[in-house]
Each structure stands twice: as structure tokens, then as C-alpha cells.
Amino acid sequence: MKVVVYKTIGQKDLFLYVAEEDGLSRVPDPLLEKFKLPEVALTFDLHEERLLARDDPKRVLENIKTEGFHLQMPPVENEW
Secondary structure, X not given: OEEEEEEEOOEEEEEEEEEXXXXXXXXXXXXXXXOOOXXXXXXXXXXXXXXXXXXXXXXXXXXXXXXXOEEEOOOXXXXX
């Protein structure tokens, strides 16, 4: 599946994955409102065997297919 990954100026390391063919059309309006000024970070072919830095590609694909998007949250910072 060809995916587009969007970043936002509002939050560092927050990324929104969508199918290229759907764009942002399946992303709920409340999420788009919080995702300030989405900007394309990258576009690539995603398949189950592809390595991703912080997410399981199977989970990302499933979320895109069922929900219309996958939201990658910033890593939790250690407060120690």
C-alpha cells in the first residue's frame, strides 16, 4: 500500500499515516483540527515486512484499512 505520512507543526514526533489514494478524507475532523497544518513528511510503499522505526507495519496497515489512518504518537520521555 502506498502511504503518505504527515507531520504537524503543533507537536514534535507526532505523525499521521494515511493511504495515498484516500489522503486525509477518512481522518475524523476532530483529529484534523488538533493536527495543526498537516505537512507531508514522506510517501512510501508500506507492506508487512517493511521495517518501521517505532511501529509494527502490520498494525499500521490494519489501522489504515479499518480506521482510515494510523496515528504515531511521540515517544514517552523518561521523567527520571
